[in-house]
Amino acid sequence: MKYILLVFLGACSYGILSTIVKLAYGQGYSPAEVIGGQMFFGLVLTWIPALFFLRTKPGKKQLLLLVSVGLAIGSTGILYYNALRFIPASIAIVLLFQFTWMGVLAEAIMTKQMPDKPTLLSLVLLLFGTLLAGGIFETDGIAQFHIAGVVLGLLSAVSYTMFLLFSGKAAIGVNPWVRSASMSTGSFLLAGLVYTPVFLWNGALLDGLFPYVFLLAFFGIFIPTVFFNFGVPHTGPGMAAILGAAELPMAVFSSFIILGETVSALQVTGVVVILLGMILPEWLRQRHKRLKSSLS
Template sequence: MRYIFLVFLGACSYGILSTIVKLAYGQGYSPAEVIGGQMFFGFVLTWIPALFFLRTKPGKKQLLLLVGVGLAVGSTGILYYNALRFIPASIAIVLLFQFTWMGVLAEAILTKRIPDKPTLFSLVLLLFGTLLAGGVWETGGIAQFHIMGVVLGLLSGVSYTLFLLFSGKAAVSVNPWVRSASMSTGSFLLAALVYTPVFLWNGSLLDGLFPYVFLLALFGIFIPTVCFNFGIPHTGPGMAAILGAAELPMAVFSSYIILHESVSALQVAGVAVILLGIVLPEWLRQRQRQKQRSSSLR
């Protein structure tokens, strides 16, 4: 249960990001400054504790694998934040949330096992709840929005699926703190290649950018990467994809509390359905285990 809680906590921390990004964009900061700053300070934050666990350094092959996984984290942020330039946040997060079924499908293909009934039922609830919480029907559907935003949003879901899939499998023998730092290195390298890190010398950090990018690094890089590196090797990518759905209720909640955005009754119902979809599979499995124990005792 503690590993399930860690993955859940990591997903919740992701839900705060859209609110912080909106606040930063509202202050006039560019995607290059916001994304680059997040990845840079995420790199710094994850390496500080990792330095105390470098007694056994990862091999070159392991390091390259972890940096490669970090590229998936970085590409998710770049794709999702750029999708927000073309389509509303409610639609962008629905497209990102296609990772729920993508992750379950990817695990089924790799393990050559059909997901059990609790997982499939949970997946249906999550997809339905995501559409409700994202306000898709209230905004008239996805088809009316800019095609570039839709494509970028879907690609962010694909890259996030790859992160969930490989973060629990790449170099699992390496200390989780070092794994997290290595992944954040990949994210920062990708961001630096896509966006010149002008924020380091143009004075924007001291001019008000720092609080936004530091919080984005904390909730978007440090907390989720560490939680996932400790948790996903034990939960598996399929369960991690389901638990990752906690991001959307947190996004709705933080937007309502911090940005004072209106939340409709349908969105509240969607959040409730998502939370049910997260809790349901583990609850059903616990009931099955109890029945098996009681029948064995008889």
């Protein structure tokens, strides 16, 4: 249960990001400044504790593998934040949330085993709840789609799926803190290649950018990367994808509390359905175990 809780909390931390990004964009900061700053401070935050666990350094192959997984984290942020420039956060997060079925499907292909009935039921509930919570069924929901935003949003889902798949399998013998720091290194390198790190010298950090990028680094790099590195090897990528659905309710909640955005009854219903879809599979499994043990 503690590993399930870690993955759940890591997913919740992701849900805060869209609100912070919208606030930063509202202050006139560019994607290069926001994304680059997040990845830079994510690198700093993850390496500080990792330095105390470097007694057993990862080998070159392990380090390269972990840095490669970090590329998936970085590309998810880059793709998702750019999708927010073309489509509303509610639509972008629905597209990102396609990782729920992508992760379960990928695990089924890798293990050559069909998902059990509770997992399939959970996926149906999660997808339906996501559409409700994302406002797709609202009057102007479909009208807000933009082809560039849709493509970027779906690609962010693919990238996030890759992160969930390999974060629990890459160099699991390496200390989780060092794994997290190595992954954040990959994220920063990718951001540096895509965007010139102008925030380091254009004065934006001292001009108000710092609080936004520090919070993005803390909730978008440090907490989820560390929590997932501790939790996903024990829950598996399929369960991690289901638990990752906690991101959307948190996104809706933070937008309502911080941004004052209106939340409709359909969106609230969607959040409830998502939470049900997360809890149901484990409850059904535990119920089945109790019945099986009582019969034996």
